[in-house]
Amino acid sequence: MNKLSNCNIKRNKKLLVSDIIKFYETRGYTLIDANAYGMTLKKGSWWGNLSSTNPLKWRTIVRLDVIKVEKMDYDLFAQYKFSSMGQFLSTKTKLFFSKEAEAFNEAMLNFKVDIEEIEQIGKEASLENSKNMFSAFLMGILIAFLLIFALKIYLPHDLPIVANSGITLLSIIFCNYILNRPDKTNNKQD
Secondary structure, three states, rough: OOEEEEEOOOOOHHHHHHHHHHHHHHHHOOEEEOOOOOEEEEEEEEEHHHHOOOOOHOOOEEEEEEEEEOOEEEEEEEEEEEEEOOOOOOHHHHHHHHHHHHHHHHHHOOOOOHHHHHHHHHHHHHHHHHHHHHHHHHHHHHHHHHHHHHHHOOOEEEEEEEEHHHHHHHHHHHHHHHHOOOHHHHHHHH
C-alpha cells in the first residue's frame, strides 16, 4: 500500500535534514540511502510481515525527496511503501498507515507528533488482525469439514489427504478474505 505525504517547509536545509532524520529514527526507521535530493529509510522486515499481525513490524520503505523552491524554502515529498505481503488489510491497519504518513507532516510543520496514538492504533490493528485470522481459521475449518463431509457422501472413494488439506487451506483463506474484504473496510472509514 502506498501513501504520499507532502508539505512546504521554510527552514535551513541542514537543520531540516537533521529534523527529518531525528523524526524517522524515533519512529524506528534506519537510513539506507541518502543523496543531495533526498533519502530512503526503512523499518521492519519481510519476516515481520509473515510472522506478525502487528503493522509496526511490517516492512516499510520511505523515499523522501527534498526539493528547493527558494532560499530556505523546501517542498518535502515522502512516499511511503507499506508492505502487507501475507496479510489482508483491516480497517485499523489502513488507519495506522494513514496516521503514520500524516505524522511526518505534523512533525515537520508543528514540531509535535502523538506517537503514543500511532503506537496504540498499531496495537489495535494487530489485535483486529489476530481476531480476524482466528475467526477465519475457525470458520474455514468448519466450512472445510462440511465440504469434505458432503464430498465423502457423493464420491465413491475417499479424498486423498492432500485434497482435504487443500480444501481446508482454501476455506481458511476465503474466510480471511471475506472478513477483510476491501469494500467492507472502505465503507467503515467513510
